[in-house]
Amino acid sequence: MVRDVVVSTIVMRKPQKMPVCSRCGKCCLVQGSGFTMMPEDYGRWRSQGRYDILRYVWLCRVPGDCEGKWDVWIDWIDPETGENLKHCPFLTRFGRGKYACAIHDTKPQICEKFWCERAFGAGKRGVPFHGVNGLKKVFDQVVG
Template sequence: MTPVQDCMQCGKCCEKWGWGQKGIPEDLVPWIRNNRRDILQHVGIRLLGGRRQTGTNLTLGDLAQVTRIDYWVDLNGRTLSHCPFYYRADDGKVYCRIHDTKPAVCIGFTPWNEGIRDYALDCPACRTNTP
């Protein structure tokens, strides 16, 4: 059985892996339906034929043409070296500005279950889960 662990909001996983991730069309559906251009403007899209764009003007009808989704890009479609929704508050904790609708790759990442040794050694939540 996989151990359950609470994130301590240190931000280390977002700092190391919170950008340059590949997306899935299912992430885009609620963002399109809810007109979340604030998110879609930072999503790199490659369509059939190789055309590239951000997700800003993407429609549900376009999803069948999507061949690749990249998180996170700037307004010109260039890859960012950070997540634009990462926020370190005055309390020292890191918060996701799109937590309620963040992509599956972020939701599913649990370093204490991943066995990623170089990261796990620095994760405070991983250290509290060590026997």
């Protein structure tokens, strides 16, 4: 009961600091093809003429091909083999253990909104921070 009250208080409070990205690249390396683009991303890249991006995109319009879960499924593929990529093709390494997004100016919406637990000062790098569940993890680590 007390734990739920504290967690709900944390949820309602406005964050004091913005999350900080360490540029470790784990989100793009660990999540890999798990990050699915939105139809809006696909449309934006078409209107921008970003064929350098579109060549890596697999677009599923047939429900049977999408395992019946999605109306549209857009994922990263190897343009040569058609196989799913293990990580984002636009992740570029610079320096020791630091990464950057080569398409930052037009990256997928899900990437814009993604923050890992470590960015909030708790948990692991590359593990998505999910609202209340993420806050419960922070609470458990702090209060214990």
